[in-house]
Amino acid sequence: MKAEDRKVEFCIQDVEFSYEKKKILKGIRADFRGAGVYGIFGPNGSGKSTLLKCCSGILKPERGSILVQNRAVNRMSCQERSRLLACVPQEHRLSFPFTVEEVVLMGRTPYLGGIRGPKGEDREMAWRAMEEIGITELSDRPYTQLSGGQRQLVLMARALAQDTPVLILDEPTSALDFKNQMKVFEILRTLAAKGKLILACTHDPNHVKWFCDQVLILKEGEVMARGAVSDTLTQHCLESLYGQICQLQNDVIIPKRNACA
Numbered sequence: 221m222k223a224e225d226r227k228v229e230f231c232i233q234d235v236e237f238s239y240e241k242k243k244i245l246k247g248i249r250a251d252f253r254g255a256g257v258y259g260i261f262g263p264n265g266s267g268k269s270t271l272l273k274c275c276s277g278i279l280k281p282e283r284g285s286i287l288v289q290n291r292a293v294n295r296m297s298c299q300e301r302s303r304l305l306a307c308v309p310q311e312h313r314l315s316f317p318f319t320v321e322e323v324v325l326m327g328r329t330p331y332l333g334g335i336r337g338p339k340g341e342d343r344e345m346a347w348r349a350m351e352e353i354g355i356t357e358l359s360d361r362p363y364t365q366l367s368g369g370q371r372q373l374v375l376m377a378r379a380l381a382q383d384t385p386v387l388i389l390d391e392p393t394s395a396l397d398f399k400n401q402m403k404v405f406e407i408l409r410t411l412a413a414k415g416k417l418i419l420a421c422t423h424d425p426n427h428v429k430w431f432c433d434q435v436l437i438l439k440e441g442e443v444m445a446r447g448a449v450s451d452t453l454t455q456h457c458l459e460s461l462y463g464q465i466c467q468l469q470n471d472v473i474i475p476k477r478n479a480c481a
């Protein structure tokens with residue numbers, strides 16, 4: 221079997237993490253095997269971003285490990301890791317006014333050796349990523365002058381240009397209008413169909429219902445449920461997380477009026 225034919229695998233093994241003395245992740249365990257869109261879902265402060273930062277190697281778990289293709293993320297060189305994982309952070313600011321095209325081209329950095337700058341094929345991949353996301357008209361604009369939603373789309377394009385088997389996205393649609401939210405999730409579905417393993421955290425249970433194959437649900441730093449969306453994100457689960465504020469009807473989660481009053 222050729223290396224590129226191997227099924228992509230991502231394992232979170234008993235991960236614990238604390239900020240100072242406060243335990244945030246309490247023995248998280250989950251395996252994601254094969255291409256797909258895997259949602260990480262849970263209330264504010266439940267540990268989703270902290271978990272994704274451990275998954276991408278930004279934070280080092282105090283116990284447990286994160287394995288991609290059976291290899292520990294924390295033991296890889298930066299270049300190796302960035303050829304396997306691309307990340308879209310929740311918020312990202314640059315102080316230097318790089319153009320949008322230059323920021324997207326940064327996604328090609330793991331493939332540039334020594335003093336070699338980007339080649340024609342790197343520029344083509346960056347341009348294709350901008351076309352896929354629909355931001356070519358922004359290509360000459362300084363990144364520092366973009367709106368929050370435009371910046372989010374640029375970071376998505378940068379991650380696509382990075383061309384990795386695994387994509388890790390922290391609230392990828394939090395600043396986007398409705399149309400762009402749908403578009404980004406449709407792009408994620410297309411990428412999963414082409415073989416990518418996608419981990420995306422979201423607050424919106426409808427995004428999980430509509431676009432994810434499986435979900436890992438966190439509550440207070442622990443795994444509350446994981447598995448197929450239809451088995452896990454149930455009315456009972458939503459009530460355990462939020463109380464009686466919403467109703468699950470035909471795969472759509474509808475708020476109950478005045479439930480939070």
Ligand SMILES: Nc1ncnc2c1ncn2[C@@H]1O[C@H](COP(=O)(O)OP(=O)(O)OP(=O)(O)O)[C@@H](O)[C@H]1O
Nearest residue numbers: 239240244262263264265266267268269270271423
């Ligand atoms: N740098 C930090 N230093 C100390 N505590 C932190 C830090 N970052 C996050 N925390 C705390 O860790 C806990 C989990 O935060 P995290 O951002 O992982 O949650 P989340 O589920 O992504 O939340 P949200 O949905 O609000 O984005 C919170 O209580 C938060 O206050």
